[in-house]
Amino acid sequence: MTAIAVEKLSKTFGRVKALNGIDLSIDEGEMVALIGASGSGKSTLMRHIAGLERGDAGASHVRILGETQQKGGKIGSKARELRSQIGVISQQFNLVNRLPVMINVLVGILGRIPRWRGTLGIFTEAEKRKAIEALGRVGIPKTAWQRASTLSGGQQQRAAIARVLMQRSKILLADEPIASLDPASARRVMDVLADINSREKMTILVSLHQVEYARVYCPRTIALRDGKVVYDGPSKALSNDFLTELYGSASEELVLPADLPVESAKRRRDKPAKTIEPNLGALEPA
Ligand SMILES: Nc1ncnc2c1ncn2[C@@H]1O[C@H](COP(=O)(O)OP(=O)(O)OP(=O)(O)O)[C@@H](O)[C@H]1O
Numbered sequence: 001m002t003a004i005a006v007e008k009l010s011k012t013f014g015r016v017k018a019l020n021g022i023d024l025s026i027d028e029g030e031m032v033a034l035i036g037a038s039g040s041g042k043s044t045l046m047r048h049i050a051g052l053e054r055g056d057a058g059a060s061h062v063r064i065l066g067e068t069q070q071k072g073g074k075i076g077s078k079a080r081e082l083r084s085q086i087g088v089i090s091q092q093f094n095l096v097n098r099l100p101v102m103i104n105v106l107v108g109i110l111g112r113i114p115r116w117r118g119t120l121g122i123f124t125e126a127e128k129r130k131a132i133e134a135l136g137r138v139g140i141p142k143t144a145w146q147r148a149s150t151l152s153g154g155q156q157q158r159a160a161i162a163r164v165l166m167q168r169s170k171i172l173l174a175d176e177p178i179a180s181l182d183p184a185s186a187r188r189v190m191d192v193l194a195d196i197n198s199r200e201k202m203t204i205l206v207s208l209h210q211v212e213y214a215r216v217y218c219p220r221t222i223a224l225r226d227g228k229v230v231y232d233g234p235s236k237a238l239s240n241d242f243l244t245e246l247y248g249s250a251s252e253e254l255v256l257p258a259d260l261p262v263e264s265a266k267r268r269r270d271k272p273a274k275t276i277e278p279n280l281g282a283l284e285p286a
Pocket residue numbers: 013014016017018036037038039040041042043044045
C-alpha cells in the first residue's frame with residue numbers, strides 16, 4: 001500500500017514559493033531520505049505530510065495510507081485520525097527536560113488512553129513496561145528514571161524515537177534528526193531508525209543535510225531544490241559530481257562528512273541490531 005502520496009502540492013509564504021508542484025509517492029515499509037540545501041523546502045514538505053500545514057488552494061492532494069489528509073488546501077475529515085499514524089521527530093528532540101525520560105516516552109500513548117489519565121499522568125504497569133521496552137529497543141533502558149535534561153543529544157533523540165514506538169504510528173517523519181549530533185551519535189540514531197524500519201516495517205522519511213548518511217542508510221533519496229523534486233531514485237546513484245551539477249553553488253550545503261566510515265556503517269546496517277533487554281528490577285524510581 002502507498003503510505004504517503006503527494007500530488008501537485010504547492011505552498012506559498014508571501015513571495016516565497018516554498019513548495020512548487022511536489023509529486024511523490026512512498027510505499028509502506030520504505031526508508032527514504034529527503035535531501036536539499038537550506039531553504040529548499042524539506043521542513044515545509046514534512047509539515048504538510050504531517051498534517052500540520054495546509055497547501056495552497058488548487059489541485060493538490062495529500063493522501064496518507066490511502067486516505068485523504070488534505071486536498072486543494074483543505075484538511076480532510078480523516079486528518080485527525082491520520083495524525084495518530086504519523087510519528088514526528090526533529091532536530092530539537094522536543095522532550096520535556098524536567099520530566100523523567102519514562103514520562104516523555106509515555107507521552108506517545110496519550111492519543112490512545114482516556115484523557116483524564118493522561119492529564120493526571122496515571123499509567124498502568126503494562127504501559128510502563130512497554131515504555132521501558134521501547135527504551136530498550138533504542139538502546140537506553142537504564143535512562144528511564146533520569147530527567148530528560150541529563151541525557152546527551154543522541155540519547156535524547158533516541159528517547160524521542162522510543163516515544164514514537166509507543167505511539168505505534170505506521171509512519172515516521174524525521175526532520176533533520178541528526179543535524180545537531182556528533183558523528184558517532186548520529187550513526188547510532190540512524191542505526192536505530194534503520195532497525196525500526198527493517199523490523200517494524202515502519203515507513204520512514206528522513207530529511208538530511210549529509211548526503212553520505214542517505215547513501216548508507218536509505219535505499220532511495222528524494223532531492224529538493226527551490227521547492228521542486230529534482231531527483232527521486234536510488235541513493236547509491238547520487239555521486240558527488242552529480243550533486244554538484246544538480247545544486248550548483250548550493251551543493252556546498254550538502255557537505256559530505258569525511259569521517260563517516262561508510263563500509264562499517266553498511267556492515268552494521270546489514271547485521272541485525274542487538275536489542276538490549278531491560279532489567280526491570282533495576283529501573284524502579286529511587
Ligand atoms: N512559516 C513560514 N513563513 C514564511 N516563510 C517560510 C515559512 N516556513 C518556511 N518558509 C520559507 O520557505 C522556504 C523553505 O523553507 P524550509 O524550512 O522548508 O526549508 P528547508 O529545506 O527545511 O531548510 P533547512 O535545511 O534550512 O531547514 C524558505 O525560503 C523559508 O524561508
